[in-house]
Amino acid sequence: MYRRYGERRVLTPGPTALPQWVREALAKETTNPDLDPQFFQLYQDAVDMLKRLIGTERGALYIWAGEAMLGLEAAVANAVKPGTKVLVVDNGVYGSGFAELVKMYGGRPVAMGLDWRRAADPAAVERALEREKDVEVVTLVHCDTPSAVYNGLEEVAKIVSSRGALLIVDAVSSIGADRLEFDGWGVGVMIGGSQKALNAPPGLTIMAVSRAALDRSREVGRGSYYMSYEVWEEWLGRGGFPYTMPDVLVYALRESLRRIHEEGLPSVFQRHRAAREAVRRGLAAMGLELYPACAECNCPTATAFKPPVPPAELRRVAWEKYGVLIAGSWGPLEGQLARIGHMGVQASLDYVTTALAAVGASLRDLGVSVDVGKALEAAVEAFR
Amino acid sequence: MYRRYGERRVLTPGPTALPQWVREALAKETTNPDLDPQFFQLYQDAVDMLKRLIGTERGALYIWAGEAMLGLEAAVANAVKPGTKVLVVDNGVYGSGFAELVKMYGGRPVAMGLDWRRAADPAAVERALEREKDVEVVTLVHCDTPSAVYNGLEEVAKIVSSRGALLIVDAVSSIGADRLEFDGWGVGVMIGGSQKALNAPPGLTIMAVSRAALDRSREVGRGSYYMSYEVWEEWLGRGGFPYTMPDVLVYALRESLRRIHEEGLPSVFQRHRAAREAVRRGLAAMGLELYPACAECNCPTATAFKPPVPPAELRRVAWEKYGVLIAGSWGPLEGQLARIGHMGVQASLDYVTTALAAVGASLRDLGVSVDVGKALEAAVEAFR
Secondary structure (H helix, E strand, O other), rough: OOOOOOEEEEEEEEOHHHHHHHHHHOOOOOOOOOHHHHHHHHHHHHHHHHHHHOOOOOOEEEEEEHHHHHHHHHHHHOOOOOOEEEEEOOOOHHHHHHHHHHOOOOOOOEEEEOOOOOOOOOOHHHHHHHHHOOOOEEEOOOOEEOOOOOOOHHHHHHHHOOOEEEEEEEEOOOOOOOOOOOHOOOOOEEEEEEOOOOOOOEEEEEEEEEEHHHHHHHHHHHOOOOHHHHHHHHHOOOOOOOOOOOHHHHHHHHHHHHHHEEEEHHHHHHHHHHHHHHHHHHHHHOOOOOOOOOOOHOOOEEEEEEOOOHHHHHHHHHHHOOEEEEEEEOHHHHHOOEEOOOOHHOHHHHHHHHHHHHHHHHHHOOOOOHHHHHHHHHHHHOOO | OOOOOOOEEEEOOOOOOOHHHHHHHHOOOOOOOOOOOOHHHHHHHHHHHHHHOOOOOOOOEEEEEOOHHHHHHHHHHHHOHHHHEEOOOOOOOHHHHHHHHHHOOOOOEEEEOOOOOOOOOOHHHHHHHHHHEEEEEEEOOOEOOOOEEEEEEHHHHHHHOOOOOEEEOOOOOOOOOOOOOOOOHOOOOEEOOOOOOOOOOOOOOEEEEEEHHHHHHHHHOOOOOOOOOOHHHHHHHHOOOOOOOOOOHHHHHHHHHHHHHOOOOOHHHHHHHHHHHHHHHHHHHHHOOOOOOOOOOOEEEEEEEEOOOOOOHHHHHHOOOEEEEEEEEOHHHHHOOEEEEHHEEEEEEEEHHHHHHHHHHHHOOOOOOOOHHHHHHHHHHHHH
């Protein structure tokens, strides 16, 4: 046994490790984001890069000061009024959690009772919409990271929009990692967060809002200033913001977006698929049980597995002895699963092999015999 | 004429310049604020330092991810229900603006029609409360920075609490610069912002909430997750947060608070008074008209004046030629006033003389003859 030395490595499904370029952007000279006209331009640059990332030209896109939870609440607040029937695609902790927000705003959530280890079946969504004729809003989580379950957004979005309902998508853990076509698929509202695949610090939420969602928000007429689309439309139209923007976080986000586009979206998306493959194959090679039932229903940004020891023990050894931070889970899955985040800069040979090596070494320390060489061999092959 | 060279200097009434120690804190190693138990301790340190800064042991204090506007809205949302009568102390842009939030949440704002160049007269507040017997909530801005007008919080708070009404105080521009006794004066809710005298980047709002305000929020039962005191009480009680905290901003805020307490509060408050005196005397020595009618009704954190040229022109020259950023004003005062922020690190000989020198030089460039030597002489004397 030796005393841990070296940099610590974060492999959680957000907040992620911050790449060096993001850290440098955080330490950039600041002025006053309200008064420096260059800041408004810089904000717009970030907005434009986000729009390209999620495939929207027609939607509005705001970067707000608040964690993604703010965006999720705002999406519901602006779409749901007392009595609104909302179909909640509930195949995960976050997916099911939408029902609470819907109730908070007076809506009537309809749960589907889905299997948490599989992607939501688009045909089941279609049948539910057929059955529940007056559904006006549908909520879906693209990557439900507490279980690492992944939904086929394209198929569901097309079904929902063809029926004239408004789709709210939690894409917090997929923006920057996966192909998104906001306009093409007919998404109503899409929410993102700075601290996930975008590799910036937590503190910004991203709101993409279709024209239909904007119209609906006017109709709903929710009385809030901080969560209002209209307030943002008004202020941005005049070249300003409704409140002072967190400039350092916007600098960080913008630099990260610049790097993502520099790499090129096809490469970014492919790299995340490779990371998923590497982590799944590596964990499987160590004989560990993966939670998502298939590769296609596993998020490209995180993988959850059932370790043969309590997840908290595994995490403690990995962190204290090897300086590698992986995650546990939440809600009903707490205490059952461990998770490796492979999003943004973490979706790389470097981070993924580090995570697998630390999981393997920690399991051995805890008395579980695993084949780490085979795991790393599989991971390396997945990245080639 | 020469091309500007050197560091730019920000002297706006928030966001402020970031001291070197804050910038270093921003570039600190990050882990995962949800999973690293050290982060919870660090957040608590910041909370404890804030509590000492505003004089509360009995109140709850939360640091939220959002700009101070979020805190102002939350204070109203948690205290006002349809029909609630709210006395709005309206001697400034922000003071008067509270009425809009009150209406948004169904309350009935009662305006006082006060003079914007003077502190609100506590006796007038008392008379208004006498007249409007069913006032349940009073709103007050401590430092109304768009005009730099300063209210005597202690006197007003004691009157309001003696009548059993709930006082909501916007102390965004005074926390960290001025003596505050949250418990002793009987304040209900106090809102702060990271980017003002606390010299951290924008993005955090500070909510101090009395037991009475907590009780009232339960009674009001506002349906929001992001703005709920109860949600925070519940999560903090379990050693966690309702959403991922913006760790880098908390690091920055904590380091700034550490420096403030290291200096010692009596010195901090005295330094802000000296800065106010220096700026007022310096501007007066240049023959410029100050907006607040007296030193005692001028914020310790900002000073507003009427330049003999359009404020935008003065600001443009100061920024483009001398690299010094001062502010204009807002709302009905837009186009009339220029403002110098002297909060936090800006409340120093260094920054204040820089601002006066840049204002003087810019006015000369714009054809106004001013005695800059006399202005700087007066400023230096005020700091001795």
